[in-house]
Amino acid sequence: MNERARAPFVLVAAGGTGGHLFPAQALSVALRARGVTVDLATDERAVHYGPDFPARETHILPSATLRGRNPVAIARTVATLGLGVAKAWSLLGRLKPDVVVGFGGYPTVPPVLAASLRGIPTVLHEQNGVMGRANRFLSSRVTAIASSMRSVAGMSDALRAKTTFTGNPVRPNVIAAAAVPYAPPVAGGSLNLLVFGGSQGARVMADVVPSALALLDAPLRARIAVTQQARGEDIDRAKASYAHHGIAAEVAAFFSDLPDRIARAHLVVSRSGASTVAELAVIGRPAILVPLPHALDQDQFANATMLAEAGGAICIAQRDFTPNRLAAELAALSADSARLAGMAAGARSAGAPDAAEKLADLVLRVAKR
Incomplete structure (x- = not known):
């Protein structure tokens, strides 16, 4: 029996900064301890963290952050994100993950949106007490949402209904x-x-x-x-x-x-x-x-x-x-x-030392749906 037949395969998507990558890293450690195969989808900034991330393979996708209201800048950002979605669509067709997990930031948008369009189960993790712009854009499209805080401001009843409090995963050295x-x-x-x-x-x-x-x-x-x-x-x-x-x-x-x-x-x-x-x-x-x-x-x-x-x-x-x-x-x-x-x-x-395990439980439940 090959590895894919006996273990779920999770694609983790996180922007290339510590604030997004650290909880993604903690989840990946917890999943791999359960025999789950994990890949990482991110942007070029993650190269600095890459050697320490516990993924089988890291996939760099085009991404850009929406800043300001300049029409030219907005058009460039949308074009870059569109290219990222196209590349993510192709990547997901090749990898065929059981679930895609996004940790916020605009680099999360291409892989999570492409997964939603392909009908692949998706989970968003919101780390803050206020949902970020990228997660707000994706939230209605995903299968489930995990939150670090017991209450996230501005959530609709529909979003709260599919939200589970897990806490914010922290790395093993924490x-x-x-x-x-x-x-x-x-x-x-x-x-x-x-x-x-x-x-x-x-x-x-x-x-x-x-x-x-x-x-x-x-x-x-x-x-x-x-x-x-x-x-x-x-x-x-x-x-x-x-x-x-x-x-x-x-x-x-x-x-x-x-x-x-x-x-x-x-x-x-x-x-x-x-x-x-x-x-x-x-x-x-x-x-x-x-x-x-x-x-x-x-x-x-x-x-x-x-x-x-x-x-x-x-x-x-x-x-x-x-x-x-x-x-x-x-x-x-x-x-x-x-x-x-x-x-x-x-x-x-106020700490949640078991957050990574709780999030892993949620991710694997969604993968089995």
């Missing part, structure tokens, strides 16, 4: 990091601060965090050990500020072991993308979250609000994220270990 219990800082001891802004870093973190730490009293500055992800052009100035104020700091453009660093942190300062919030919740670490302010759907605000309502985070709008405000929050939290421990517990209460 599950491993979650085994490390939170140990709040002791009086006079070190305070490990982790700062990052998503897969590409965030300039606002380099603008605000070093300046905020410079405002702290000298005894507190001496206790702090900073690990900060920064854009390449911001690294030198962040390092110079920390060195000038005697603050121990490691600053780099990328950390491949970020889940382990989250586990070692007493406090995290970050954006609030869906994967970031999911990992903070599963690992259970207190955070100060600064949602991306200009997102069309304000999805990061919804994500941060969810974690804040669980008691695991402080949400600060970017307009209020000033050195003085951050310094005040850091001074208060550093003096209140019990509050930090409570926030860690609140974050963990």
